Amino acid sequence: MTLTAGNTLISLKALSKHYGTHTVLDRIDLEVKSGEVLAIIGPSGSGKSTLLRCINYLEPPDGGSVTIGTTTIDATKPVERAELSGLRRRVGMVFQSFNLFPHMSVLRNVSLAQERVLGRSRREADERSMQLLTRVGLADKAGQFPVRCSGGQQQRIAIARALALDPEVMLFDEPTSALDPELGLEVLAVMRELAESGMTMIVVTHEMGFAENVSDTVMIMADGHIVEKGPSAEVMRNPQQERTRRFLRAVHDR
Numbered sequence: 001m002t003l004t005a006g007n008t009l010i011s012l013k014a015l016s017k018h019y020g021t022h023t024v025l026d027r028i029d030l031e032v033k034s035g036e037v038l039a040i041i042g043p044s045g046s047g048k049s050t051l052l053r054c055i056n057y058l059e060p061p062d063g064g065s066v067t068i069g070t071t072t073i074d075a076t077k078p079v080e081r082a083e084l085s086g087l088r089r090r091v092g093m094v095f096q097s098f099n100l101f102p103h104m105s106v107l108r109n110v111s112l113a114q115e116r117v118l119g120r121s122r123r124e125a126d127e128r129s130m131q132l133l134t135r136v137g138l139a140d141k142a143g144q145f146p147v148r149c150s151g152g153q154q155q156r157i158a159i160a161r162a163l164a165l166d167p168e169v170m171l172f173d174e175p176t177s178a179l180d181p182e183l184g185l186e187v188l189a190v191m192r193e194l195a196e197s198g199m200t201m202i203v204v205t206h207e208m209g210f211a212e213n214v215s216d217t218v219m220i221m222a223d224g225h226i227v228e229k230g231p232s233a234e235v236m237r238n239p240q241q242e243r244t245r246r247f248l249r250a251v252h253d254r
Ligand SMILES: Nc1ncnc2c1ncn2[C@@H]1O[C@H](COP(=O)(O)OP(=O)(O)OP(=O)(O)O)[C@@H](O)[C@H]1O
Pocket: 019, 024, 042, 043, 044, 045, 046, 047, 048, 049, 050, 051
């Protein structure tokens, strides 16, 4: 089935995760539409990163289910390797730390998985990589090693690398937290462009400007629960829950 804009692309049902007796995600229900940009914000330790990592099974959830497009994985049943690799191929992820291969050129960092995972020829993979490096403003860095690039440039390369597998959704886990503010801005500009191009995105962020101005929907988490979720302008400017108001006040006072 081809999903058109506005259809539900991601659906989490009663998604749960425990570490020992600690409930980190408590039966989370969530739907994300195709083309939607969802920002997840909330206090430290509220489960934001864990939720993101459970969506692509980097962290296996222990209850509930994850549906992406037409594929559903039920956390209570054994998961087939093919199901997992299918899921991961459809979900690109960008981490706080860029995790580039230091001994490979920027171009190779972006093209390698295309050959290994998608079976593209070296020439096809390099061509696609150059398109993506151009898109993130780094075509001139293709032949360099990552160490010669700033943190902001490395994160943009990591975004190009994730896009190279043609994902249906991109997950971002605090992509600017390790960067100086001006380098963070260049990464946020690439993310804004991606959002405007119609990519479905789930972004765990401390950047309130991104949450308010770029994302369609904002979700506040606390203690493994969704406290509040709605259109970004409404949640950011007129939160309904006292807990959200407290969190946003604390962020503004920082
Ligand atoms: N591998 C793990 N083993 C045990 N506990 C964990 C593990 N990963 C996360 N936790 C715990 O789960 C809770 C949620 O962590 P998580 O990283 O998802 O929160 P977060 O909202 O992303 O926080 P932050 O904003 O600080 O990154 C925390 O109490 C954390 O200590």
